[in-house]
Amino acid sequence: MFTQENIIVIDGKCHLLGRLASVVAKQLLSGQKIRRVKMHAYLHKRTRFNPARGPFHFRAPSRVMYKAIRGMIPHKTARGAAALERLKVFEGIPPPYDKQKRLVVPSALRALRLKPGRKFCTIGRLSKEIGWKYENIISELENKRKTRSHAYYVTKITKEKSLLEAKKNAPTSKVLEKFGY
Template structure:
Protein backbone atom coordinates (compact mmCIF):
# COMPACT_ATOMS: atom_id res chain seq x y z
CA UNK A 1 0.00 0.00 0.00
CA UNK A 2 1.36 3.41 -0.96
CA UNK A 3 1.33 5.89 1.93
CA UNK A 4 0.91 9.66 1.70
CA UNK A 5 4.69 10.06 1.71
CA UNK A 6 4.97 7.81 -1.35
CA UNK A 7 6.64 4.98 0.59
CA UNK A 8 5.40 1.49 -0.39
CA UNK A 9 4.88 -1.51 1.82
CA UNK A 10 7.42 -4.27 1.12
CA UNK A 11 4.91 -6.56 -0.60
CA UNK A 12 1.15 -7.03 -0.31
CA UNK A 13 -0.38 -10.49 -0.69
CA UNK A 14 -4.00 -10.29 -1.87
CA UNK A 15 -6.41 -13.20 -1.38
CA UNK A 16 -8.54 -13.00 -4.54
CA UNK A 17 -11.37 -15.20 -3.22
CA UNK A 18 -14.83 -13.59 -3.66
CA UNK A 19 -13.42 -10.56 -5.53
CA UNK A 20 -14.95 -9.25 -8.75
CA UNK A 21 -12.49 -9.60 -11.63
CA UNK A 22 -12.71 -6.10 -13.12
CA UNK A 23 -12.76 -4.17 -9.84
CA UNK A 24 -9.90 -6.21 -8.42
CA UNK A 25 -7.82 -5.67 -11.56
CA UNK A 26 -8.35 -1.90 -11.69
CA UNK A 27 -7.33 -1.33 -8.06
CA UNK A 28 -4.27 -3.58 -8.36
CA UNK A 29 -3.26 -1.88 -11.64
CA UNK A 30 -3.26 1.53 -9.96
CA UNK A 31 -1.23 0.25 -7.01
CA UNK A 32 1.33 -1.30 -9.37
CA UNK A 33 1.72 1.99 -11.23
CA UNK A 34 2.24 3.72 -7.87
CA UNK A 35 5.18 1.42 -7.15
CA UNK A 36 3.55 -1.21 -4.92
CA UNK A 37 4.58 -4.88 -5.23
CA UNK A 38 1.49 -7.11 -5.28
CA UNK A 39 1.09 -10.89 -5.09
CA UNK A 40 -2.38 -12.32 -5.85
CA UNK A 41 -3.26 -15.84 -4.64
CA UNK A 42 -6.35 -18.07 -5.11
CA UNK A 43 -7.07 -16.62 -8.56
CA UNK A 44 -9.31 -19.61 -9.34
CA UNK A 45 -11.91 -18.25 -6.87
CA UNK A 46 -12.28 -14.82 -8.47
CA UNK A 47 -15.91 -14.00 -9.32
CA UNK A 48 -17.25 -12.83 -12.68
CA UNK A 49 -20.74 -11.36 -13.03
CA UNK A 50 -22.94 -13.36 -15.40
CA UNK A 51 -23.60 -17.09 -15.48
CA UNK A 52 -21.08 -19.73 -16.51
CA UNK A 53 -22.76 -20.41 -19.89
CA UNK A 54 -22.71 -16.70 -20.77
CA UNK A 55 -19.06 -16.32 -19.81
CA UNK A 56 -18.09 -19.49 -21.66
CA UNK A 57 -19.74 -18.30 -24.89
CA UNK A 58 -18.00 -14.95 -24.47
CA UNK A 59 -14.63 -16.68 -24.06
CA UNK A 60 -15.22 -18.93 -27.09
CA UNK A 61 -15.85 -15.81 -29.17
CA UNK A 62 -12.55 -14.47 -27.85
CA UNK A 63 -10.80 -17.71 -28.92
CA UNK A 64 -11.79 -17.06 -32.53
CA UNK A 65 -9.73 -13.86 -32.58
CA UNK A 66 -6.38 -14.84 -34.08
CA UNK A 67 -3.80 -13.74 -36.62
CA UNK A 68 -4.92 -15.24 -39.93
CA UNK A 69 -1.50 -16.11 -41.37
CA UNK A 70 0.42 -17.00 -38.17
CA UNK A 71 -1.79 -17.60 -35.08
CA UNK A 72 1.22 -18.02 -32.78
CA UNK A 73 1.87 -14.28 -33.19
CA UNK A 74 -1.28 -13.54 -31.20
CA UNK A 75 -3.57 -12.80 -29.62
CA UNK A 76 -2.54 -15.32 -26.93
CA UNK A 77 -5.53 -16.94 -25.22
CA UNK A 78 -4.61 -17.86 -21.65
CA UNK A 79 -6.63 -20.59 -19.94
CA UNK A 80 -5.17 -20.53 -16.40
CA UNK A 81 -7.02 -18.23 -13.94
CA UNK A 82 -3.78 -16.59 -12.78
CA UNK A 83 -2.82 -15.73 -16.37
CA UNK A 84 -6.33 -14.46 -17.18
CA UNK A 85 -6.10 -12.08 -14.21
CA UNK A 86 -2.57 -11.07 -15.28
CA UNK A 87 -3.79 -10.30 -18.80
CA UNK A 88 -6.76 -8.30 -17.46
CA UNK A 89 -4.43 -6.18 -15.32
CA UNK A 90 -2.02 -5.77 -18.24
CA UNK A 91 -4.86 -4.25 -20.27
CA UNK A 92 -5.21 -1.52 -17.61
CA UNK A 93 -1.50 -0.63 -17.67
CA UNK A 94 0.50 1.10 -20.44
CA UNK A 95 2.66 -2.03 -20.59
CA UNK A 96 4.57 -1.01 -23.74
CA UNK A 97 6.23 1.90 -21.92
CA UNK A 98 9.12 1.58 -19.47
CA UNK A 99 6.87 2.71 -16.62
CA UNK A 100 4.19 0.16 -17.49
CA UNK A 101 6.72 -2.63 -18.01
CA UNK A 102 8.21 -1.94 -14.57
CA UNK A 103 4.73 -1.88 -13.01
CA UNK A 104 3.80 -5.24 -14.54
CA UNK A 105 7.06 -6.74 -13.26
CA UNK A 106 5.86 -5.99 -9.70
CA UNK A 107 2.87 -8.32 -10.12
CA UNK A 108 2.74 -12.05 -9.35
CA UNK A 109 -0.40 -14.18 -9.68
CA UNK A 110 -0.99 -17.76 -8.52
CA UNK A 111 -3.67 -20.42 -8.34
CA UNK A 112 -4.08 -21.68 -4.79
CA UNK A 113 -1.77 -20.42 -2.04
CA UNK A 114 1.75 -21.70 -2.75
CA UNK A 115 4.66 -21.42 -0.27
CA UNK A 116 5.84 -19.06 1.13
CA UNK A 117 2.57 -17.11 0.87
CA UNK A 118 0.64 -19.73 2.87
CA UNK A 119 2.41 -18.42 5.98
CA UNK A 120 2.07 -14.68 5.30
CA UNK A 121 -0.74 -12.28 6.10
CA UNK A 122 -3.21 -12.09 3.23
CA UNK A 123 -5.31 -9.03 2.45
CA UNK A 124 -8.63 -8.33 0.74
CA UNK A 125 -9.87 -5.26 -1.14
CA UNK A 126 -13.33 -4.23 0.15
CA UNK A 127 -14.09 -2.10 -2.93
CA UNK A 128 -13.76 -5.22 -5.10
CA UNK A 129 -15.46 -7.81 -2.87
CA UNK A 130 -18.62 -9.53 -3.96
CA UNK A 131 -19.61 -9.74 -0.29
CA UNK A 132 -18.49 -8.18 2.99
CA UNK A 133 -17.54 -10.74 5.66
CA UNK A 134 -17.35 -10.46 9.45
CA UNK A 135 -13.79 -11.82 9.11
CA UNK A 136 -12.70 -8.63 7.34
CA UNK A 137 -11.27 -5.96 9.59
CA UNK A 138 -8.59 -3.28 9.90
CA UNK A 139 -9.47 -1.13 6.87
CA UNK A 140 -6.64 1.02 5.51
CA UNK A 141 -7.68 4.21 3.75
CA UNK A 142 -5.98 5.71 0.69
CA UNK A 143 -7.27 9.11 -0.41
CA UNK A 144 -10.57 8.54 1.42
CA UNK A 145 -11.28 5.08 -0.01
CA UNK A 146 -10.75 1.62 1.42
CA UNK A 147 -8.00 -0.35 -0.25
CA UNK A 148 -6.34 -3.38 1.39
CA UNK A 149 -7.55 -5.04 4.60
CA UNK A 150 -6.46 -8.14 6.45
CA UNK A 151 -8.20 -11.49 6.02
CA UNK A 152 -8.66 -13.98 8.85
CA UNK A 153 -7.75 -17.67 8.68
CA UNK A 154 -9.76 -20.15 6.57
CA UNK A 155 -10.76 -21.94 9.79
CA UNK A 156 -13.18 -19.13 10.73
CA UNK A 157 -16.80 -19.59 9.64
CA UNK A 158 -17.74 -17.04 6.98
CA UNK A 159 -21.26 -15.58 7.18
CA UNK A 160 -22.48 -13.13 4.54
CA UNK A 161 -23.44 -9.78 6.07
CA UNK A 162 -24.59 -7.87 3.00
CA UNK A 163 -24.07 -7.76 -0.73
CA UNK A 164 -21.51 -5.14 -1.70
CA UNK A 165 -20.75 -5.21 -5.42
CA UNK A 166 -23.22 -7.70 -6.89
CA UNK A 167 -27.01 -7.34 -6.93
CA UNK A 168 -28.96 -9.90 -4.87
CA UNK A 169 -29.84 -12.91 -7.01
CA UNK A 170 -27.53 -11.82 -9.84
CA UNK A 171 -25.83 -14.74 -11.59
CA UNK A 172 -22.09 -15.11 -11.31
CA UNK A 173 -19.42 -17.74 -11.90
CA UNK A 174 -15.93 -18.49 -10.65
CA UNK A 175 -12.91 -17.92 -12.87
CA UNK A 176 -11.63 -21.42 -12.06
CA UNK A 177 -14.85 -23.00 -13.34
CA UNK A 178 -14.63 -21.01 -16.58
CA UNK A 179 -10.98 -21.97 -17.04
CA UNK A 180 -11.84 -25.64 -16.55
CA UNK A 181 -14.51 -25.39 -19.27
CA UNK A 182 -12.15 -23.81 -21.82
CA UNK A 183 -9.13 -26.08 -21.41
CA UNK A 184 -7.39 -25.54 -18.04
CA UNK A 185 -6.36 -29.01 -16.83
CA UNK A 186 -5.31 -28.32 -13.23
CA UNK A 187 -8.62 -27.46 -11.56
CA UNK A 188 -8.83 -30.74 -9.62
CA UNK A 189 -5.12 -30.68 -8.75
CA UNK A 190 -5.35 -27.18 -7.26
CA UNK A 191 -8.48 -28.17 -5.31
CA UNK A 192 -6.69 -31.18 -3.77
CA UNK A 193 -3.65 -29.09 -2.86
CA UNK A 194 -5.89 -26.43 -1.31
CA UNK A 195 -7.67 -29.03 0.83
CA UNK A 196 -4.31 -30.25 2.14
CA UNK A 197 -3.19 -26.68 2.84
CA UNK A 198 -6.39 -25.89 4.74
CA UNK A 199 -5.99 -29.00 6.89
CA UNK A 200 -2.45 -27.94 7.81
CA UNK A 201 -3.64 -24.37 8.46
CA UNK A 202 -6.41 -25.65 10.73
CA UNK A 203 -3.93 -27.66 12.82
CA UNK A 204 -1.58 -24.68 13.05
CA UNK A 205 -4.46 -22.38 14.06
CA UNK A 206 -5.58 -24.75 16.85
CA UNK A 207 -2.01 -24.92 18.14
CA UNK A 208 -1.78 -21.13 18.06
CA UNK A 209 -4.98 -20.86 20.15
CA UNK A 210 -3.62 -23.34 22.70
CA UNK A 211 -0.36 -21.38 22.98
CA UNK A 212 -2.34 -18.16 23.47
CA UNK A 213 -4.30 -19.75 26.33
CA UNK A 214 -1.07 -20.96 27.96
CA UNK A 215 0.42 -17.48 27.63
CA UNK A 216 -2.59 -15.88 29.35
CA UNK A 217 -2.39 -18.50 32.10
CA UNK A 218 1.36 -17.86 32.56
CA UNK A 219 0.84 -14.07 32.70
CA UNK A 220 -1.86 -14.48 35.33
CA UNK A 221 0.42 -16.73 37.42
CA UNK A 222 3.25 -14.20 37.11
CA UNK A 223 0.98 -11.36 38.26
CA UNK A 224 -0.06 -13.34 41.34
CA UNK A 225 3.58 -14.14 42.11
CA UNK A 226 4.81 -10.55 41.71
CA UNK A 227 1.98 -9.05 43.74
CA UNK A 228 2.96 -5.63 45.12
CA UNK A 229 5.97 -5.37 42.82
CA UNK A 230 3.58 -4.70 39.92
CA UNK A 231 2.76 -1.30 41.47
CA UNK A 232 6.44 -0.35 41.23
CA UNK A 233 6.59 -1.42 37.57
CA UNK A 234 3.29 0.28 36.61
CA UNK A 235 4.65 3.89 36.30
CA UNK A 236 7.27 2.80 33.76
CA UNK A 237 4.65 0.74 31.86
CA UNK A 238 6.73 -2.41 32.02
Protein backbone atom coordinates (compact mmCIF):
# COMPACT_ATOMS: atom_id res chain seq x y z
CA MET A 1 0.00 0.00 0.00
CA PHE A 2 2.75 2.49 0.93
CA THR A 3 6.38 2.81 -0.11
CA GLN A 4 9.18 2.32 2.38
CA GLU A 5 11.47 5.26 1.48
CA ASN A 6 9.50 8.34 2.44
CA ILE A 7 7.45 9.55 5.37
CA ILE A 8 3.70 9.14 4.98
CA VAL A 9 1.50 12.02 6.17
CA ILE A 10 -2.06 10.89 6.81
CA ASP A 11 -4.88 13.41 7.14
CA GLY A 12 -7.11 11.97 9.86
CA LYS A 13 -10.12 14.17 9.12
CA CYS A 14 -13.37 12.20 8.56
CA HIS A 15 -11.76 8.84 9.42
CA LEU A 16 -13.01 6.23 11.87
CA LEU A 17 -10.61 5.97 14.81
CA GLY A 18 -10.29 2.20 15.14
CA ARG A 19 -10.05 1.45 11.44
CA LEU A 20 -7.44 4.15 10.89
CA ALA A 21 -5.48 3.00 13.95
CA SER A 22 -5.38 -0.60 12.71
CA VAL A 23 -4.08 0.39 9.26
CA VAL A 24 -1.46 2.71 10.76
CA ALA A 25 -0.36 0.07 13.29
CA LYS A 26 0.14 -2.51 10.53
CA GLN A 27 2.20 -0.08 8.45
CA LEU A 28 4.33 0.91 11.47
CA LEU A 29 5.12 -2.72 12.21
CA SER A 30 6.23 -3.19 8.60
CA GLY A 31 8.74 -0.35 9.00
CA GLN A 32 6.92 2.64 7.51
CA LYS A 33 7.36 6.12 9.03
CA ILE A 34 3.98 7.77 9.50
CA ARG A 35 2.94 11.25 10.54
CA ARG A 36 -0.71 11.58 11.42
CA VAL A 37 -2.22 15.04 11.43
CA LYS A 38 -5.63 16.53 12.33
CA MET A 39 -6.86 14.59 15.29
CA HIS A 40 -9.24 16.21 17.41
CA ALA A 41 -17.29 8.53 31.07
CA TYR A 42 -13.78 7.43 30.33
CA LEU A 43 -12.33 9.69 33.03
CA HIS A 44 -13.81 7.93 36.04
CA LYS A 45 -11.77 4.75 35.63
CA ARG A 46 -8.89 4.73 38.12
CA THR A 47 -6.93 2.56 40.51
CA ARG A 48 -8.21 2.28 44.03
CA PHE A 49 -4.87 2.32 45.82
CA ASN A 50 -2.96 5.06 43.95
CA PRO A 51 -4.60 6.97 41.10
CA ALA A 52 -1.27 8.58 40.18
CA ARG A 53 -0.08 5.21 38.85
CA GLY A 54 -2.69 5.02 36.10
CA PRO A 55 -4.63 4.34 34.01
CA PHE A 56 -3.97 7.67 32.35
CA HIS A 57 -6.67 9.33 30.30
CA PHE A 58 -5.25 11.66 27.72
CA ARG A 59 -7.36 14.63 26.77
CA ALA A 60 -5.65 15.71 23.55
CA PRO A 61 -6.97 14.07 20.35
CA SER A 62 -3.44 13.22 19.23
CA ARG A 63 -2.79 11.29 22.45
CA VAL A 64 -6.14 9.47 22.15
CA MET A 65 -5.09 8.34 18.67
CA TYR A 66 -1.61 7.40 19.90
CA LYS A 67 -3.13 5.27 22.66
CA ALA A 68 -5.44 3.52 20.17
CA ILE A 69 -2.50 2.69 17.89
CA ARG A 70 -0.35 1.59 20.83
CA GLY A 71 -3.06 -0.85 21.84
CA MET A 72 -2.75 -2.54 18.44
CA ILE A 73 1.03 -2.91 18.58
CA PRO A 74 3.11 -5.21 20.81
CA HIS A 75 4.69 -2.11 22.38
CA LYS A 76 6.61 -3.99 25.08
CA THR A 77 8.79 -5.78 22.53
CA ALA A 78 11.74 -4.18 20.75
CA ARG A 79 9.91 -4.41 17.42
CA GLY A 80 6.82 -2.69 18.80
CA ALA A 81 8.82 0.03 20.55
CA ALA A 82 10.70 0.73 17.31
CA ALA A 83 7.37 0.91 15.47
CA LEU A 84 6.01 3.47 17.94
CA GLU A 85 9.14 5.59 17.53
CA ARG A 86 8.31 5.88 13.83
CA LEU A 87 4.90 7.39 14.64
CA LYS A 88 4.22 11.07 15.25
CA VAL A 89 0.70 12.34 15.82
CA PHE A 90 -0.35 16.02 15.77
CA GLU A 91 -3.42 18.19 16.17
CA GLY A 92 -3.76 20.30 13.06
CA ILE A 93 -1.02 20.32 10.45
CA PRO A 94 2.29 21.73 11.75
CA PRO A 95 4.69 23.61 9.42
CA PRO A 96 7.03 20.86 8.24
CA TYR A 97 4.09 18.77 7.03
CA ASP A 98 1.74 21.44 5.69
CA LYS A 99 3.56 21.52 2.35
CA GLN A 100 3.62 17.75 1.90
CA LYS A 101 0.96 15.72 0.16
CA ARG A 102 -1.46 14.25 2.67
CA LEU A 103 -3.03 10.86 2.13
CA VAL A 104 -6.30 9.32 3.28
CA VAL A 105 -7.06 5.70 4.08
CA PRO A 106 -10.16 4.76 2.04
CA SER A 107 -10.91 1.70 4.17
CA ALA A 108 -11.25 3.98 7.22
CA LEU A 109 -13.21 6.91 5.76
CA ARG A 110 -16.45 7.63 7.55
CA ALA A 111 -18.33 8.40 4.33
CA LEU A 112 -17.46 4.98 2.90
CA ARG A 113 -17.96 2.93 6.06
CA LEU A 114 -20.98 4.38 7.84
CA LYS A 115 -24.52 4.29 6.56
CA PRO A 116 -25.80 7.76 5.60
CA GLY A 117 -27.76 9.30 8.46
CA ARG A 118 -25.96 7.35 11.20
CA LYS A 119 -24.94 9.25 14.29
CA PHE A 120 -21.23 9.78 14.88
CA CYS A 121 -18.95 11.88 17.04
CA THR A 122 -15.53 13.39 16.48
CA ILE A 123 -12.45 13.00 18.65
CA GLY A 124 -12.16 16.79 18.85
CA ARG A 125 -15.60 17.15 20.41
CA LEU A 126 -15.01 14.27 22.83
CA SER A 127 -11.63 15.71 23.83
CA LYS A 128 -13.16 19.11 24.48
CA GLU A 129 -15.85 17.54 26.66
CA ILE A 130 -13.27 15.73 28.80
CA GLY A 131 -11.10 18.79 29.33
CA TRP A 132 -8.94 19.55 26.28
CA LYS A 133 -8.46 23.34 26.21
CA TYR A 134 -6.74 24.01 22.90
CA GLU A 135 -9.47 23.50 20.31
CA ASN A 136 -9.80 27.24 19.61
CA ILE A 137 -6.04 27.70 19.19
CA ILE A 138 -5.80 24.75 16.80
CA SER A 139 -8.75 26.04 14.74
CA GLU A 140 -7.13 29.51 14.48
CA LEU A 141 -3.85 27.97 13.32
CA GLU A 142 -5.75 25.83 10.80
CA ASN A 143 -7.53 28.90 9.41
CA LYS A 144 -4.18 30.69 8.99
CA ARG A 145 -2.73 27.63 7.25
CA LYS A 146 -5.72 27.41 4.92
CA THR A 147 -5.46 31.08 3.91
CA ARG A 148 -1.72 30.68 3.18
CA SER A 149 -2.45 27.51 1.23
CA HIS A 150 -5.19 29.22 -0.79
CA ALA A 151 -2.91 32.17 -1.62
CA TYR A 152 -0.20 29.76 -2.79
CA TYR A 153 -2.74 27.87 -4.90
CA VAL A 154 -3.98 31.07 -6.59
CA THR A 155 -0.42 32.14 -7.50
CA LYS A 156 0.33 28.64 -8.76
CA ILE A 157 -2.73 28.67 -11.03
CA THR A 158 -1.86 32.11 -12.46
CA LYS A 159 1.71 30.99 -13.17
CA GLU A 160 0.44 27.86 -14.93
CA LYS A 161 -1.96 29.94 -17.07
CA SER A 162 0.80 32.36 -18.07
CA LEU A 163 3.09 29.43 -18.94
CA LEU A 164 0.36 27.90 -21.10
CA GLU A 165 -0.14 31.21 -22.93
CA ALA A 166 3.61 31.50 -23.47
CA LYS A 167 3.70 27.99 -24.97
CA LYS A 168 0.79 28.87 -27.27
CA ASN A 169 2.65 31.97 -28.46
CA ALA A 170 5.93 30.08 -29.00
CA PRO A 171 5.58 29.90 -32.84
CA THR A 172 4.96 33.66 -32.94
CA SER A 173 8.10 34.33 -30.90
CA LYS A 174 10.19 32.24 -33.33
CA VAL A 175 8.97 34.36 -36.23
CA LEU A 176 9.75 37.54 -34.27
CA GLU A 177 13.29 36.28 -33.55
CA LYS A 178 13.93 36.09 -37.30
CA PHE A 179 13.22 39.79 -37.56
CA GLY A 180 15.40 40.71 -34.58
CA TYR A 181 12.84 41.14 -31.83
